[in-house]
Amino acid sequence: MIGTDLSIAKQQLVSGELVAIPTETVYGLAANALSASAVAKIFAAKDRPSFDPLIVHTNAWERVEQWVQDVPALAHQLAAAFMPGPLTLLLPKKQVIPDLVTAGLPRVGIRLPRHPMTQSLLATLDFPVAAPSANPFGYISPTTAQHVNDQLGANVSYILDGGPCQVGVESTIVSFEEGEVVVLRKGGTPIERIEALIGPVQVKAYSTSNPTAPGMLKSHYAPRIPFLLGNKEDLIEEHAGKKVGVLAFRESIPHQDVLFQQILSPTGDLSEAAQRLFAAMREMDQMDLDLIIAEYLPEEGLGRAINDRLRRAAAL
Numbered sequence: 001m002i003g004t005d006l007s008i009a010k011q012q013l014v015s016g017e018l019v020a021i022p023t024e025t026v027y028g029l030a031a032n033a034l035s036a037s038a039v040a041k042i043f044a045a046k047d048r049p050s051f052d053p054l055i056v057h058t059n060a061w062e063r064v065e066q067w068v069q070d071v072p073a074l075a076h077q078l079a080a081a082f083m084p085g086p087l088t089l090l091l092p093k094k095q096v097i098p099d100l101v102t103a104g105l106p107r108v109g110i111r112l113p114r115h116p117m118t119q120s121l122l123a124t125l126d127f128p129v130a131a132p133s134a135n136p137f138g139y140i141s142p143t144t145a146q147h148v149n150d151q152l153g154a155n156v157s158y159i160l161d162g163g164p165c166q167v168g169v170e171s172t173i174v175s176f177e178e179g180e181v182v183v184l185r186k187g188g189t190p191i192e193r194i195e196a197l198i199g200p201v202q203v204k205a206y207s208t209s210n211p212t213a214p215g216m217l218k219s220h221y222a223p224r225i226p227f228l229l230g231n232k233e234d235l236i237e238e239h240a241g242k243k244v245g246v247l248a249f250r251e252s253i254p255h256q257d258v259l260f261q262q263i264l265s266p267t268g269d270l271s272e273a274a275q276r277l278f279a280a281m282r283e284m285d286q287m288d289l290d291l292i293i294a295e296y297l298p299e300e301g302l303g304r305a306i307n308d309r310l311r312r313a314a315a316l
């Protein structure tokens with residue numbers, strides 16, 4: 001059921017059931033993070049392997065000391081600057097967080113979403129919620145309540161509808177290694193903004209072989225239809241005669257062999273492009289196409305997170 005009733009959402013979570021929640025990045029599939037049996041339902045509903053850890057969400061930074069320890073000063077600094085917002089910090093977990101949440105890893109991802117509806121919900125709960133993106137494992141993340149309903153509607157007790165997600169790509173994930181900040185997933189908080197605050201950071205966002213590293217199986221965010229990434233003119237020529245859809249940044253191309261084109265932002269606005277990315281990919285995936293051809297966006301700001309998602313969709 002889709003709705004906007006916070007008391008139903010709360011009641012379901014308190015009962016150990018799954019509720020889809022809106023966040024500013026993508027919709028999450030939430031359960032009581034302190035209950036291993038509730039969390040187990042997330043893995044089942046998504047068909048997600050249990051080696052892939054979950055992010056824990058709450059409404060206020062002051063609350064997190066109940067669940068994590070040894071919080072580095074840099075984490076407090078990042079939290080003060082960017083939370084609530086599209087940032088996840090990996091911090092040493094206390095025992096109260098079930099091992100299932102972290103896939104047995106010593107650290108837990110902590111995130112404070114900025115969406116007002118979800119903030120209100122989280123404020124009324126006396127536990128945090130574990131929530132991965134509310135899509136079947138490996139598929140494109142949902143940015144509307146309807147996206148969630150289309151694929152997981154039968155597996156969740158309630159879908160809280162907070163409208164389309166404002167940011168549109170997942171949170172930036174950061175860990176702390178030997179006093180340094182390491183970005184493990186490029187996301188809604190641009191690396192440039194983090195670096196403006198604390199200086200240069202390491203980016204290790206491409207490790208795709210080790211599935212316990214965040215992000216980050218190589219093939220992820222993947223449409224059903226073959227998804228190719230590169231120079232769109234060359235790719236279109238290579239695939240002449242096929243039913244081609246194009247996912248472009250700002251300009252459409254006049255081309256008789258292209259059946260459909262999605263323009264992410266005619267004005268070249270990276271925030272708008274991020275906002276529309278996953279819905280555009282979903283829409284094309286439902287069309288009668290042989291393949292989707294996408295082009296890289298500028299490798300700056302949110303463009304870095306978008307390019308990361310495009311590469312994973314193309315399994316590059």
Ligand code: TXA
Pocket residue numbers: 023025026027028029052053054055086088090102105107108109111113131132133134169170171173211212213214215216
């Ligand atoms: O924006 C977001 O982060 C969204 C919304 C719903 O909050 N959530 C999200 O969760 O994207 P998910 O599960 O789809 O992606 C989280 C990634 C996973 O790839 C996981 O491997 C990594 O974060 N991760 C989570 N906890 C981790 C940990 N303790 N250590 C290493 N990686 C972790």
Ligand code: MG
Pocket residue numbers: 132133141
């Ligand atoms: Mg996900």
